[in-house]
Amino acid sequence: xxxxKSLKPIFAAVLCAVAFLRPAAAATLTYxxxxxxxxxxxxxxxxxxxxxxxxxxxxxxxxxxxxSTSTNTLRARVNGSTxxxxxxxxxxxxxxxxxxxTALDAKAASGLxxxxxxxxxxxxxxPAADTDEARGTALYNACAAATAGQTVYVSAAAYELVxxxxxxxxxxxxxxxMEDGAVITSPADLQTExxxxxxxxxxxxxxxxxxxxxxxxxxxAAVGVVGDLGETQRxxxxxxxxxxxxxxxxxxxxxxxGNCSAVLRDCVLISKWDNIVASAAGSGPVHRVDVYNCRQIxxxxxxxxxxxxxxxxxxxxxxxxxxxxxxxxTDGGTSINAGIYAKDGGTVEVYDVAIRCSNGxxxxxxxxxxxxxxxxxxxxxxxxxxxxxxxxxxxxxxxDGKVGSLTGLLKANGSGVLSAAAAGTDYLAPDGNGSGxxxxxxxxxxxxxxxxxxxxxTLPAANGAAxxxxxxGNISSGTLPVARGGTGVTDVFxxxxxxxxxxxxxxxxxxxxxxxxxxxxxxxxxTNGYPFVQIAAATAGKARMYVNISGxxxxxxxxxxxxxxxxxxxxxxxxxxxxxxxHTDSRISIHFNHSSVATHSSFDRSVEGISxxxxxxxxxxxxxxxxxxxxxxxxxxxxxxAINDLTGYSWTLEWEPGVGARLYKGGVLQCTGTxxxxxxxxxxxxxxxxxxxxxxxxxTGNMTFLRWLDCYFTELP
Numbered sequence: 283x284x285x286x287k288s289l290k291p292i293f294a295a296v297l298c299a300v301a302f303l304r305p306a307a308a309a310t311l312t313y314x315x316x317x318x319x320x321x322x323x324x325x326x327x328x329x330x331x332x333x334x335x336x337x338x339x340x341x342x343x344x345x346x347x348x349x350s351t352s353t354n355t356l357r358a359r360v361n362g363s364t365x366x367x368x369x370x371x372x373x374x375x376x377x378x379x380x381x382x383x384t385a386l387d388a389k390a391a392s393g394l395x396x397x398x399x400x401x402x403x404x405x406x407x408x409p410a411a412d413t414d415e416a417r418g419t420a421l422y423n424a425c426a427a428a429t430a431g432q433t434v435y436v437s438a439a440a441y442e443l444v445x446x447x448x449x450x451x452x453x454x455x456x457x458x459x460m461e462d463g464a465v466i467t468s469p470a471d472l473q474t475e476x477x478x479x480x481x482x483x484x485x486x487x488x489x490x491x492x493x494x495x496x497x498x499x500x501x502x503a504a505v506g507v508v509g510d511l512g513e514t515q516r517x518x519x520x521x522x523x524x525x526x527x528x529x530x531x532x533x534x535x536x537x538x539x540g541n542c543s544a545v546l547r548d549c550v551l552i553s554k555w556d557n558i559v560a561s562a563a564g565s566g567p568v569h570r571v572d573v574y575n576c577r578q579i580x581x582x583x584x585x586x587x588x589x590x591x592x593x594x595x596x597x598x599x600x601x602x603x604x605x606x607x608x609x610x611x612t613d614g615g616t617s618i619n620a621g622i623y624a625k626d627g628g629t630v631e632v633y634d635v636a637i638r639c640s641n642g643x644x645x646x647x648x649x650x651x652x653x654x655x656x657x658x659x660x661x662x663x664x665x666x667x668x669x670x671x672x673x674x675x676x677x678x679x680x681x682d683g684k685v686g687s688l689t690g691l692l693k694a695n696g697s698g699v700l701s702a703a704a705a706g707t708d709y710l711a712p713d714g715n716g717s718g719x720x721x722x723x724x725x726x727x728x729x730x731x732x733x734x735x736x737x738x739x740t741l742p743a744a745n746g747a748a749x750x751x752x753x754x755g756n757i758s759s760g761t762l763p764v765a766r767g768g769t770g771v772t773d774v775f776x777x778x779x780x781x782x783x784x785x786x787x788x789x790x791x792x793x794x795x796x797x798x799x800x801x802x803x804x805x806x807x808x809t810n811g812y813p814f815v816q817i818a819a820a821t822a823g824k825a826r827m828y829v830n831i832s833g834x835x836x837x838x839x840x841x842x843x844x845x846x847x848x849x850x851x852x853x854x855x856x857x858x859x860x861x862x863x864x865h866t867d868s869r870i871s872i873h874f875n876h877s878s879v880a881t882h883s884s885f886d887r888s889v890e891g892i893s894x895x896x897x898x899x900x901x902x903x904x905x906x907x908x909x910x911x912x913x914x915x916x917x918x919x920x921x922x923x924a925i926n927d928l929t930g931y932s933w934t935l936e937w938e939p940g941v942g943a944r945l946y947k948g949g950v951l952q953c954t955g956t957x958x959x960x961x962x963x964x965x966x967x968x969x970x971x972x973x974x975x976x977x978x979x980x981x982t983g984n985m986t987f988l989r990w991l992d993c994y995f996t997e998l999p
Contacts (some may be wrong), residue, residue, distance in 0.1 A: 651676025
């Protein structure tokens, strides 16, 4: 008989087991760490069911799973985002899981890094925290894990590489693609760690920005190979659309064991010493770098105290070719700065590149051959010199015929290399020894004696019948026949009579002063020593002074005595003293070739001919030429005239038929009359001259005064 009392412990154990296996509805089961829960399905039932709910739960934690009956999708909470893992109409491919892709895109803003294989398989590397350093570590891990055929994609964010993660190494055939806005910073030391990015063979690096600053030795470069650190040659490397910023260098190759090759396209390179370097030791390998349409800026001096700025440098058989783009050396310290630099056998070829070296306190060269020699070949482009010429030192090969800053005569070596030619060695100086010259031109002889054998059989001195193309300017004696343009006369007096050159003077003694109206004062040469007329200031009066040579002759060049011929050229040289009141009512006119000199009383002309007119003013007067064609009078433009200057000026009136009358004072042109010009023969007895002076009570200040000094008329052929 079993006592109930003895079964009590067994019932308690069973009740505890049941309670454990079937917890209360609100209870949460938590298992210890490291315990694996296994759910076994069979042919009839699934081993686990996460349960379902209409919609998404309101309180979620990362790792939660549930089935949404609203959307018929299996849902999950991943990294703070709710995603759909699958639904009835989709497969489980990542490219089809739109929720996961949305989460990945959102995460990219915080520095998501993906490694994508050539088959499309993707591995995501999330930073452990939202910091630049955490993002840099994720990038480092992605690059270290990538294998041939894969591409590391870097989203737009800041990535700081520090410590053991300061350098990115790519395996062969691994590519690196950075979005716009992706910026990598690193203090990687070029001397102990190498460049920030050590590419693999055939690596293609695109976009983004790499900043290499703060290295312990101050030497740093963005991309390249450093053989001294055990890095081996790399070929087929491409860098496209990247911005590189370095304390000393940007793209750097230093490898002594094997040939390296790389291509840079559409990049921006900013450094403080060298932008692109290809170097090997001694007669080592031949590195080749092609640079297309890149902008290079060298700001210097660097923290290494290099005191030098160079854009592109090739040494020891390395070859760098630069196509298009620009190189700007803006500051390089106190040493020589150069846009292109070749030394120790290196070669740089430059095609259509704009080079500017603008540090004014230092010596600057666009193209420089350094120690140990080298080769620089240039085609097109512009430099920092005059009119875009290149500033150079060393022998430069110009493939398009440009000669940079070379001046003077040039010589070529047969291989396209131009250099300055030396006088006496490469060409005969003007005062050099010509004993070895042949085919000389006798017209260049300046001294010495010509041997008889060098004269023609018939000397010009003996017989000039065969001479042609003679220069009349060399004739110094003899008489030209009339048929050859001669005059047939031999003395200057006959020549003067033949060409009609004559000069007629009107002396002071011929002048007659007379009053026309009002109060005037006048005088003659016999009484006063010179003829004059004058009217006191603010006094009304008018006077004339004239020469009447009616029937006499020819004053103005004429067809007959006393009759002017305006078809003949003439020069009138006149000396007089004129003074005017400070008002336009004060006026003096000199009428040449007038037919009514004894009666004319007007300031303006009344008959065909030419006149000089003076008029006063408030502070200065004016002078002009007046012409009359027999019908109408015309005035030329005016010139200023000092109204109170009693200096006797020399006036010259030139008459050119059909062209005009020109008035000069002291040899300086004052005005020209070109309209209503007289022509043909003037009126009978039109050779006289009449001067009319007038003033009114308005003419204040100076008196109106004219003193006649002398006058000559000269007819020109």
